[in-house]
Amino acid sequence: MAEMNWLTLALAKGRMLPPAIDLLEKAGIDCGSLREMSRQLQFADDRNCLRFILAKPADIPTYVEYGVADLGIVGKDVLLEQERELYELLDLKIGLCRLSVAKRAGSGDFAGGHVATKYPRITERYFQEQGRQAEVIKLHGSIELAPCLNLAEAIVDLVDSGKTLQENDLEEVETIARITSRLVANPGSYQVKGERVGWLVASLAAAVAGGESETGC
């Protein structure tokens, strides 16, 4: 099988992986090797000429932009934060959550001040556009702790059920964006491997809509 026919797809490790695998399988792609939860980071579906790479969510756009992977599945939050030159082909409607502003429950309206977040660029842009002054504090995790420890008055983070917020005595006050996982493509791969990419987009679109599809190479 010529290399031209193969597509490499970068997937995010962690919480986003199981729903992505479910969707790929619904689209008729063999993810048996992916399900075997080994420490391996590369897998293949020979029948469909697909290779998979597992990576940290924030690194997926890099892999795709530099062409290591032709395509990637990544959250809109990461795309908004990084602003890469990628083609956003399809909303996969998995990993549904919100990117929100939260503050300590019962405290006054957040008019400005320190905001802790994993998303400094989105946060800065959001408050700037509204003419509010916010000093962004970049953290890599446990964002909910920041208000409790008086490190920040508010946070910007992903919210799913809101349970984590509640447990930390925080309330969601504004939604910045609705987040889902997206199928993104390297522009060169999209253009040159047009037919193969078209097949994958159509298969995944059908799976998102709830249908089944056929093999593609």
Next chain:
Amino acid sequence: MNEKLRRLLTPEGVRDLLPDLAEEKRVVETKLQEVFRRFGYREVSTPAFEYAASFVTASAGSLEEKMYRFPDERGRMMILRPDFTVPLARLAATHLAGESRPLRLCYGGSIYRHASGHVTRRREMAQAGVELIGGHCAGSDAEVVALAVTSLQELGLGQFTVCLGHVGFLQSLLETHEINGKAGEQARDYLNSKDFVSLREMIQGLPLTDFARECLLQVPALRGGREVLAAAAKLVPGERGEAALAVLDEVYQIIDDYGLARFVTLDLGLVRDMDYYTGMVFEGFTPGMGFPLCGGGRYDNLLGFFGPEQPAVGFALNIDHLLVVLQRLRELPGGRKLTFVGYGEAGRVQALTLAQDLRRQGTGVIVDLTVRPREEAELEGERLGAARTYYVPGNTMVLEGEAILDG
């Protein structure tokens, strides 16, 4: 960054080219100019900086935020060349106004633009390209696309696609379905960045008929061979849209007659960044490369800013992106075929004569800079990676080739 470091480094977005890469760049540039010459294009050169006013009016805003501006010693606003098409249009409309048309011009050099995004982007980029001014529409469009394809072939690229679109198709389609003003601009932006998710969301949110909505959602799928044109006509693109499809049909036919259709994909959702395009547009891609290798199109209104209106079409190749792809495809030239000439006491005259003779024949020769014993000279030749080493011991009258030792 402290002052000491700043003295040693180049600013982000610009770079020094070291021997292998600089040589490869020169090879690529020379080859491209040669391909342009074989198509009858003649090289011109324009200054690195010009009056800002020429650019600001002519490029109609699309480059406005990306230009480096500075006042000259008399306080007049200058810009560092952000693009070659505008200066070539100026040159063609002024100095070459009297030359017969069509006019075929080519160029090579650096352009300068502000970096955008948080990843370091190049601020100085090398380009080579052509402009074809005052020629018949479809014939010129096809020639320029054929020249782009031939350039990429001549550089040894195996897998690449040149996508072909037409700005008139999309404009007319949007107008016909009454998506005007800001929504129209937004739709074009989303198609330009191929953000189909946002495009879909936006179209779902507009007060449109189901038919109009369906037509617009089809645009990203209008990619492929000639059959795409028939599919596009079904979306009711309006009169100008149909005219655009007719042009693309003719251009595609000519490219097919060149025998190059297999390198071309029609893509009716293709939109380019520059506002000055008025007709056919195209971009070249290779797998795994996130940026176009080349791009261009028709700009029939640009020369009107400098003189009488004249139709024109052109394209530029992005040398920096090409170098990245070529580096992945093959080893850089590296291992230069050099000859080393060393000499002993009083051997210098013969050594230098020999070196000059060899150089005249085209051989690369490094001459030792000082007198050395033979063994040391041989070691020096080895250290330099010379393919051959000659040694002229001196104190002997030698005929050429005699008493000269082949290392």
